[in-house]
Amino acid sequence: MLLLFKIVVLVLFATVYYCLITGKFDKAAIAFIAGALAIFMNSILKIIPDLSVERLSDFVDFDTIGLLIGMMIILPFIKKSGFFEYMAVQTLRLSKGNLKVLFIMINVTTAISSAFLNNVSTVMVFIPIILAITDSINKNPFPFLMSLVFSANIGGTATLIGDPPNMLVGFAAHKSFMDFIYNVSPGVLLTFLAIIIYLMVKEKKYFVLSEEERQLLRGFMEKDPKEMIRDRKLLLKSLGAFAGAIAGFTVPPTIVKPSVVALTAAAIFLLMIKADAKVMEEVYKEIEWSTIFFFLGMFTLIFALEKLGFIDIMSSVFIKASVYPFLLIFMVLWIPLLAASILSAVPMVMVMIPIVQRVIGVVQLNSHVSSNIWWALVLGACFGGNMTMIGAAANIVVSGLTSNLERGRITFSNFFKYAFPVVMISGVIATFYITIKTFL
Numbered sequence: 001m002l003l004l005f006k007i008v009v010l011v012l013f014a015t016v017y018y019c020l021i022t023g024k025f026d027k028a029a030i031a032f033i034a035g036a037l038a039i040f041m042n043s044i045l046k047i048i049p050d051l052s053v054e055r056l057s058d059f060v061d062f063d064t065i066g067l068l069i070g071m072m073i074i075l076p077f078i079k080k081s082g083f084f085e086y087m088a089v090q091t092l093r094l095s096k097g098n099l100k101v102l103f104i105m106i107n108v109t110t111a112i113s114s115a116f117l118n119n120v121s122t123v124m125v126f127i128p129i130i131l132a133i134t135d136s137i138n139k140n141p142f143p144f145l146m147s148l149v150f151s152a153n154i155g156g157t158a159t160l161i162g163d164p165p166n167m168l169v170g171f172a173a174h175k176s177f178m179d180f181i182y183n184v185s186p187g188v189l190l191t192f193l194a195i196i197i198y199l200m201v202k203e204k205k206y207f208v209l210s211e212e213e214r215q216l217l218r219g220f221m222e223k224d225p226k227e228m229i230r231d232r233k234l235l236l237k238s239l240g241a242f243a244g245a246i247a248g249f250t251v252p253p254t255i256v257k258p259s260v261v262a263l264t265a266a267a268i269f270l271l272m273i274k275a276d277a278k279v280m281e282e283v284y285k286e287i288e289w290s291t292i293f294f295f296l297g298m299f300t301l302i303f304a305l306e307k308l309g310f311i312d313i314m315s316s317v318f319i320k321a322s323v324y325p326f327l328l329i330f331m332v333l334w335i336p337l338l339a340a341s342i343l344s345a346v347p348m349v350m351v352m353i354p355i356v357q358r359v360i361g362v363v364q365l366n367s368h369v370s371s372n373i374w375w376a377l378v379l380g381a382c383f384g385g386n387m388t389m390i391g392a393a394a395n396i397v398v399s400g401l402t403s404n405l406e407r408g409r410i411t412f413s414n415f416f417k418y419a420f421p422v423v424m425i426s427g428v429i430a431t432f433y434i435t436i437k438t439f440l
Helices: 002-022 027-045 053-059 062-080 083-095 099-116 119-136 142-156 164-172 177-183 185-202 211-222 232-249 258-272 277-286 289-307 310-321 325-343 345-362 367-384 393-401 412-439
Strands: none
Touching (some): 002 289, 002 345, 027 289, 053 289, 062 083, 062 232, 083 232, 099 119, 099 185, 119 142, 142 367, 142 393, 142 412, 164 177, 164 345, 177 185, 185 367, 185 412, 232 258, 258 277, 289 310, 310 325, 325 367, 325 412, 367 412
């Protein structure tokens, strides 16, 4: 019976990853189905006592899900108020019609916004602006759109709430919002600067404009950013709730967990806007239920793999490498960095977390190595998500929105060719940063 259940779980796990790679089935649906089937089969075979609906909280990280839901309630209303469009037009005006300055400002704004806001929402604000500008001056939008993806994913790496993989690592390793700021954001800043410089050198001819093109670009500056704000009261309330949540995240998690902060901020915000049935219907539509269902399914599968001993088998490779701490750090960073390009960052991190926990629990590592191994995982998985169009949610959204373009259409092949050097540069800088941080 044990062998049969092991085969079933492995087949379910392999099926989920096959669907993630090929896109032949919705990732949330297949993960949820696989998790549910694992619980169903276990209820019949009685192999893992804790793998049951009654013990759901033992293997589903509701701290991560609570944090996601809290932020998902607040962020759509910030978007609804027109704040993102306001920031976009302000960026345009500040660029003063200089395409190179505009390129830098959009990417800086995207990176900073993605550190605190949903990556998908951030890129969707700038996509129509980029397309409108490039179309008016007859420019291929491809370099602009690709840089937008890179900036969103790199910027999202900097904070606990910037990207779902960070939330997973944060709760698993008991890392706070400020831990991410202190330990990850310097490496993110170095990487972001290097990538922007690389792209500007690579695309230097792209930024050369004729006088006619400059005049067309200046025309976009005539818009009044204040007109972009659709609901000033909603803006103040949603930004207030969001600012309160950010302030709460700075409190050590031993005092109050980030998930509690996010859910409390969301609850207060709903009270502030006097949420009725109509408003709540809007909330239900805006919550990314696909992400929640995906997490539920994956948490279940990973727990089953762990209890059946598969995680121990994978961990043994890393445990052997722990004799050489640099090699261990290198593997924890580079394996997710390369694998996330195919499997995407979130499921890769979900597999790696119990492996890293096992290594730390078995091997006597010094405090620097045991702490920085988590930051290596964060940097590797998040940066690796930049390599292919399925590596992260922002990649999928941007590539999908270009499917009907005559120029600038993003395909799997041209995305990979353009992104590969960027990810390699990111990996080298991350390795350099973590090495210095750990061993010097």
